[in-house]
Amino acid sequence: MENNKKEKVLSIKDLSITFKTSAGEVNVIRGMNLSLYKGETLAIVGESGSGKSVTVKAIMGILSNNGRIDSGSIEFTYHRGKDEIKEDLLKFSKKEMRKRINGKRISMVFQDPMTSLNPTMTIGAQIMEGMIYHYNTSKKEAYQKAVSLLELVGITNPEKRMKNYPHQLSGGMRQRVVIAIALACDPELLICDEPTTALDVTIQSKILELIKDVQEKTGISVIYITHDLGVVAKVADYVAVMYAGKIIEKGTVDEIFYEPKHPYTWGLLSAMPDLNCNDDKLYTIPGSPPNLLHRIEGDSFAPRNIYALNIDFRKEPPMFRITDTHYASTWLLHENAPKVEMPAELRQRIDYMLKEAR
Numbered sequence: 001m002e003n004n005k006k007e008k009v010l011s012i013k014d015l016s017i018t019f020k021t022s023a024g025e026v027n028v029i030r031g032m033n034l035s036l037y038k039g040e041t042l043a044i045v046g047e048s049g050s051g052k053s054v055t056v057k058a059i060m061g062i063l064s065n066n067g068r069i070d071s072g073s074i075e076f077t078y079h080r081g082k083d084e085i086k087e088d089l090l091k092f093s094k095k096e097m098r099k100r101i102n103g104k105r106i107s108m109v110f111q112d113p114m115t116s117l118n119p120t121m122t123i124g125a126q127i128m129e130g131m132i133y134h135y136n137t138s139k140k141e142a143y144q145k146a147v148s149l150l151e152l153v154g155i156t157n158p159e160k161r162m163k164n165y166p167h168q169l170s171g172g173m174r175q176r177v178v179i180a181i182a183l184a185c186d187p188e189l190l191i192c193d194e195p196t197t198a199l200d201v202t203i204q205s206k207i208l209e210l211i212k213d214v215q216e217k218t219g220i221s222v223i224y225i226t227h228d229l230g231v232v233a234k235v236a237d238y239v240a241v242m243y244a245g246k247i248i249e250k251g252t253v254d255e256i257f258y259e260p261k262h263p264y265t266w267g268l269l270s271a272m273p274d275l276n277c278n279d280d281k282l283y284t285i286p287g288s289p290p291n292l293l294h295r296i297e298g299d300s301f302a303p304r305n306i307y308a309l310n311i312d313f314r315k316e317p318p319m320f321r322i323t324d325t326h327y328a329s330t331w332l333l334h335e336n337a338p339k340v341e342m343p344a345e346l347r348q349r350i351d352y353m354l355k356e357a358r
C-alpha cells in the first residue's frame, strides 16, 4: 500500500542475537523483522527483558562483548549532500560505528540525562563537541549552532545557559540539553530509550511534546523503546510489540490500540491503567517470560496464554497478515482456528476509548 512509496530509514531483517553467559548461550533476539519510514515514529514495547534494549544496541553497534550476531541485517538509509546511502550497520566494527554513525547519523537519548552528560563540562561545550569531532566545524559556527539548538529545545536565555554545568539545571532542562546534543549533527534517526521515565509526570509530557515538535521541524525519524503504553499512545505512528526476543505483533498505533490480535497485546492493554487515569487494570498477564537459555518449542507465549491452542505448544506461529500494516504471530489467526475474541472487558474499554477519540 502507501508504505511502498515511503522512504525506508531502517530495515531490520531476520536479526538473531545470542549472548554467551556462564550458564550457557542465550538466544535473546530470535528472528526479528522491522522497518521504519522517514519522518515517522516507531515505538517498540514489551515487558522488561523482551529484547528492546538489545535491539537498539545492535542498531548502534554497542552490543556488549559477549554478544554475537547470528544472522540478519540492519540496513540504514541516510543522506550525504544529495546522495542517498544505504549501508548494513552490522558490517561495521564498533570503531567504525563511533566514527561514522553514532551521534552523527543516528543519535540516542537515554533514560537518565545525568548519565549522558559530563558533569565537568559546560553544556555549551558538550553540544559543540560532536560537531567539531564529526564535521570539523569551526568553534564559532559550532557555538552559533549550539545556541540555536538550545532555542529549538525550548531553553530560554541560551547564551547564558551555554556556560552552565549540568548540575545547575533541573532534570527536565537536562533532558532538553541531551536532546540538543543528540540533534547537533543533524542525525536522520533519533532513538529514545525510556526518555521520560526518570522525570516527573508534567515534565514527561513536555519532553514528549518537544520531541514531536523537533520531529515536525526537522523531519527526523524516531524510535522509542518503552514499556509505557501511555507514552506510545501519545507519540507513535507504528508500534512493534516484543515478547521473548521476537516481535509478536506490529501495526499502526490505531491497529494496536483498537484492533489488537495477539493475546499478549490484549494482556498488555489490559494491564494498562484506565485511560481516565483511574488506576484500574483489567488483568495482569500471569507467570513470567521463558528462560531463553533453553530452546523454545512452539509459541514462547503459550504457557502464559489462556487462549493457547494445542498447536501453540508444538509449532511456532508465523506472522499472519491482517492488513498491509498489521501483522501478528498467533495461531488464533489461522483460518482453521476456533474464533476467539479479545476479553469482553477489554473490548468495552477499547470501544469507550474509540468513542472518546471521536
Ligand SMILES: Nc1ncnc2c1ncn2[C@@H]1O[C@H](COP(=O)(O)OP(=O)(O)OP(=O)(O)O)[C@@H](O)[C@H]1O
Residues within 6 Å of the ligand: 019, 020, 021, 026, 028, 046, 047, 048, 049, 050, 051, 052, 053, 054, 055, 064, 066, 067, 227
Ligand atoms: N550482556 C548480556 N549478557 C547476557 N544476557 C544479556 C546481556 N544483555 C542483555 N541480556 C539479556 O537479553 C534479554 C533482553 O534484554 P533487554 O535489555 O534487551 O530487555 P529490555 O526489553 O530492554 O528490558 P528493559 O525494559 O528492562 O530494559 C534479557 O534476558 C537480558 O537478560
